[in-house]
Amino acid sequence: MRVTEQQTFGVLANNLQRSRARLLELQQQVSTGKAVRQPSDDPATFNHIALDKASIAAIDQRLRNVTFGQTRLDLADSVLSSTTDALARVRELAVQFRNDTNGPAERVIGAQEVRQLFAQIQQFGNTELNGQGIFTGTSTHGRTTGLAITAPVSLTNGANDTLVVNVDGVTSGTIDLTAASATFSGSQLAALVEGRINADTSLANAGKQVSVRFETDHLVIESSDHGDLSSVTVTGGTARTALGLSGGAATSGSSPFALTASVSAGVGNTGGVAVTAGRIVDDNQATLDDYMIRFTSTTTYDVVDVTVPPTVARGASNAGGVAVANAGLVDPAQLKLHDYRIQFTSSTQYSVVDVTAGTTVSSGNAYASGDSVTFDGMQVVLLNGQQGGPQTGDSFDINLSPRTVLSNQSYVSGNAISFEGIRVTLTNESGAPAAGDRFAIVTGLGYQGDSGVHQIEVGNDQTVPTNVSGDRIFTPSSADVFSTMKQLITALRTNDRNGISDALGGLDDSLSAIGSVHGEIGALSSRLTTNSSQLEQAKGFFAQTLSQTEDVDLAKAISDLTLQQFALEAASRTLSSLFQNSLMNYLR
Structure with a gap:
């Protein structure tokens, strides 16, 4: 078989090219430290x-x-x-x-x-x-918290079945809650109010929604938005009183725990004024005292701080041995700011008389030493002394002297009343206020977050909670x-x-x-x-497995690189020598 110089040259050139390719591959392995860098290097290994x-x-x-x-x-x-x-x-x-x-x-x-x-x-x-708050749950929402009501609640179309609400600054139309007369449990009431508010066209067009729940004895209406600008305020409607939404407390979603000012109308008010939910507008001014707005006429009012100690005076002609052991406030919202008298009708019974109104609060009450005598938001504890118990005709006079915050203020329907970090708005609804009407403001603190839990993934189908909600x-x-x-604080102050x-x-x-x-x-x-x-x-x-699969044996790679360099050099010289012995080299 005849082997031409062209065939020999071709074989040597191909070998030289392969050597160069192998040398480049070894150089890349040494420079990157990786044996497999792309699928073409080793498809199965690259997949691993x-x-x-x-x-x-x-x-x-x-x-x-x-x-x-x-x-x-x-x-x-x-x-x-x-x-x-x-x-x-x-x-x-x-x-x-x-x-x-x-x-x-x-x-x-x-x-x-x-x-x-x-x-x-x-x-x-x-x-x-x-x-993000660490005790927030998953978010904070503005809300209105209603006053206590007794479920079931009856609503009648055309009488007490409408609401007007403002959600995140958008005011609804008049929301009709029922087309007839019906009675609702707490949970049914919450579902009804939520569904009707969310169906309101004005709110729906603005993308506003609420969630409503019944907590123990009151409704909570919560904006679906969260943060500083989320809020809910009930501004009108005939159902407000029945639902406990004529007053209450309103807060924004700015923080998980917010100070509250819950407003309620006094029992026995005869005027036509309605009140919206109270707000704390300045935490730094808020005292945590409780207050009362008291109308002195149809056009003027005072604001007083009722977190003060009651004064109890023993009757000058008392013959028994009973003494005052303690006195305090039990429900500031029930205070009337009247003067009272505990009058013993016998050694075992007493009456409580509203001296200011000239009426009897309770009568025929059984007396027991050390028991609390509770009436109109106050309590007095009487205790037998060394001289024995009470005698018929013994009496104790009780009064409360609140601190005046604002005096003789002019009332304008719809104007906000602001004092000591609190804001309240009263509006003529069925008429003007009457002299003696009162509105109690009870401060406190509410949780604006939810019970949501932040979960993190720590494995396949394995999560761990990383928070506990603040309400817990x-x-x-x-x-x-x-x-x-x-x-x-109230007990110490009083x-x-x-x-x-x-x-x-x-x-x-x-x-x-x-x-x-x-x-x-x-x-x-x-x-x-x-x-x-x-x-x-x-x-x-996995890092060890990856290294074993992907990383190159550097010592071996360097050795192979050196050998390949020698092989390439030898191949180059051989090819050069062959070219020098070629007949073409002499044809000039």
């Missing part, structure tokens, strides 16, 4: 590499989740520790001022410190991480921290020893509830620590 990288990326995301969740839980842990310390100080003050060595002046000073601790714990509850920590129904502290003792029991319940949730947060943090360790181990396994 892609799967390993995806697994590592998923683990990295879960580790980031764990880091964020751990940060959130650690912050919650720290805040709850601070809250427990603050509540322990409040409890210490309650124990201190329950002691009878302290008088009214000392207790008022104690109330001032408790008020500051209240603000501090409110601030703890509103703690944020990356702009600060405002559970059986251990409401803020309600108890408000009770203590020199109510029994109220201080009652608040002390509530503080113990609150500390127990917070301690329970604190332990839960610690357990979640411990679980995330374990998850983090497991994820790091899994990441290490």
Whole structure:
């Protein structure tokens, strides 16, 4: 077989080209440290590499989740520790001022410190991480919280079945709740109000919706939007009184825990004025005292602070041995600001007389030493002394001297009444106010968040919660921290020893509830620590597998590269030598 120089040259040139390609491949392996860089290098191996990288990326995301969740839980842990310390100080003050060595002046000073601790714990509850409250749940919503009503509630078409509401600044038309007469349970009432509000054309066109629920004894109407601009206000309608929405408290969704001012019309008002929900517009001015707007005529009113101690005076001609053991406020919304008398009709019975109105509040009441005598938002405790019990004709005079906040103010229908951080609006509905009409404003604090839980993924079909909603920590129904502290502040301000003792029991319940949730947060943090360790181990396994599959043996690659360089050089010389011996080299 004849082998031409062209064939020889072709074979050598091809070998040289392959050597160069192999040399380039080895150079890339050495420079990148990777044996497989693209599917064409090794399709099966490249597929394994892609799967390993995806697994590592998923683990990295879960580790980031764990880091964020751990940060959130650690912050919650720290805040709850601070809250427990603050509540322990409040409890210490309650124990201190329950002691009878302290008088009214000392207790008022104690109330001032408790008020500051209240603000501090409110601030703890509103703690944020990356702009989001850690005790919010998942969001905060503006809302109106109605007054207490007794279900079932009857609504009649044309009589008490309409509402007008403002949701996030958009006012509805007149909302008709029923076409006939019907009676509704609490849950049915909530579903009815929610459905009819959301069906309103004006609100629907603006994209506004609400959710409504019945909580124990009152309605809550909540905007579906969240944040500073979310709000709900009931501004009109014939159903307001029946639904407990003539008054109440309104808050925005600016923070999880917001101060509230709940307004209610006095029992026995004869004028035609309606009131919208009260608002706290300046937390810094809010005192947590309770107030009353009292009309002195059809055109003027006073605003008074009713968080003051009742005065109880023993009758000058009393012959029995009964003495006053304690006096205080039990329901500021029921106060009439009248003068009263407890009159003993026998040694075992008494009557309560409204001296101002000249009427009998109650009669034939059985007397027992140490029992509370409760009437029109106040209570008095009488106790037999060393000289025995009461005698027929014995009496005790009770009055309340509130602090005047605003005096002789001109009333204009629809104009806001603002004082000490509170804003209330009264409007003539069926007529003007009457002299003696009153509207109570009771302050407090409400939770604006929800019960939602933030879950993070830590594995396939595995999630871990990273928060506990604030209503479980600060405002559970059986251990409401803020309600108890408000009770203590009022008791201290009004020199109510029994109220201080009652608040002390509530503080113990609150500390127990917070301690329970604190332990839960610690357990979640411990679980995330374990998850983090497991994820790091899994990441290490996949990283090792990936390295074994993808990474080049650098020592071998460098050795192969050196050999390939020698081989290429030899091939080049051989080809050059062949060209020099070719006949073409002599044809010139």
